[in-house]
Amino acid sequence: xxxxxxxxxxGWIGEKVHCQHSPVKIEKQAETLxxxxxxxxxxxxxxxxxxxxxxxxIQELIASRLEEAAEADQSNxxxxxxxx
Numbered sequence: 001x002x003x004x005x006x007x008x009x010x011g012w013i014g015e016k017v018h019c020q021h022s023p024v025k026i027e028k029q030a031e032t033l034x035x036x037x038x039x040x041x042x043x044x045x046x047x048x049x050x051x052x053x054x055x056x057x058i059q060e061l062i063a064s065r066l067e068e069a070a071e072a073d074q075s076n077x078x079x080x081x082x083x084x
Contacts, residue, residue, distance in 0.1 A: 005041075005050045009058075012037055017065045026070065030063035037062070 016033055037058055038048045048058075055061050 002050060005046045008041060008046055009051055013065055017062055018069060026063055026066045030059050030066055033062045034059035
């Protein structure tokens with residue numbers, strides 16, 4: 001994958017992928033965000049195939065990042081409660 005495609009994907013995920021607590025919401029949001037990502041990549045001239053060649057299914061990648069964000073948020077909430 002080109003460096004341009006890698007930079008695009010990292011920046012896009014950093015901007016768009018935020019915490020969701022419900023697994024159902026994560027899957028639904030991942031599907032929506034994957035479509036948005038593919039459309040935005042096409043707008044800037046990056047074929048979806050270039051991204052998927054490197055990372056596989058972008059919906060799965062986004063769902064994974066959403067789950068990580070939810071876990072991190074939950075950890076932050078739990079550590080905040082224990083220090084109160």
